[in-house]
Amino acid sequence: MNHSLHHCIRLGFREAVVATFLLALASPALAHVGGGAGGFVGGLAHPLFGPDHVVAMVAVGLWGAFLGAPAIWLLPVVFPLVMAAGGALAILGMPLAHVEIGIAVSAIVLGLMVALALAPPLWIAAVLVGAFAVFHGHAHGAELPVGADPVAYALGFVVATGALHLAGIAFGLLAQWPAGRIAVRAAGGAIALAGLVFLHAAA
């Protein structure tokens, strides 16, 4: 088993090294600035500066980990796509009512799902998360900075969102232990409370 584990670590390490080389080569493209707050770094930072976005994205990952397979990977695969669709709506000038309220409600609902350890059928979870993804995407799309390089910015913003999901999943994996399960559910409760604060601010 130690040999297998060592082999797996080496296998992953080699791939990580090659991937890092590719990313290093791409850093000029990803850093491309089109005047103003553009580029990969700008896109990366955007979701991180909105606490309402941050808590909801983490909650998606938490809930996915809580639900287990296949939700644990289905939600991070589907969410960016639906979020991009919401962003596209905003960029194309299609309005969506009560976006900030929808974002706050997403934190409340997703947080409560985790806090109360609710596990609906997968299709219900996917529809719920998808609906909230549209609101988040619409908000991000409406805030796309003028002059930003769209490819680099979009990549940065999508990667940051995915990273928040992964952070939620990583924390959610603690639920496999009794004490971890309590911590995860407490985190869900905290997210729901934060959502109430955001809702009060948005209303």
Place this chain on the structure above:
Amino acid sequence: MSGGHRRVAAAVAAASITSATPALAHGSVAGGGFLGGLLHPFFVPEHFLALIALGLLIGQQEHGRSQVVTMFAVGLMAGLAAIALAAGPSSANHVLVAVAGVAGLWTSAARPLPQIAGWPLAAVAGAAIGLDSPPEVASLFAANLMLVGTGLGALACVVAVAALVARLRRDWQRIGVRVAGSWAAAAAILVMAARLAG
């Protein structure tokens, strides 16, 4: 690591070690020439996005990877030849974003890629890379060197990513590939919307 994989990793490592100081603008990649061409696909976000997405898709497939890469190379040579023969501006840049979107979506779905879809997708991607890589140097010799470099750089990127992904056999790694595909598709959707909005 097999001999083939060592060569891929060595090629990528050599490219990274010899890369010049990063340029911040499209038109001044390492002063042009062969090296400028080699690095060109890494300096243009649309090219890089399409190459990564295509590489993910090819690597994810169980069969027919080499044929799809061959079609990419054929398209690439055709596109570069057209540019060498002074082909004018085209919508190749938009095509690349669309290719990234399609390849990313297919990767996120983790479905087998039939020949009837994979070959044209790869060929179109290669041709678009070529057509969107007009060399911006003074002499004809330097321009041709740059085109050769661009071709090799683009092909190396796709092969490296595909080889990397093909080696990932564990469930969580395969899921990671699907997530990366969805990220590429999501970015492409946003970019296409931004371009449609003008």
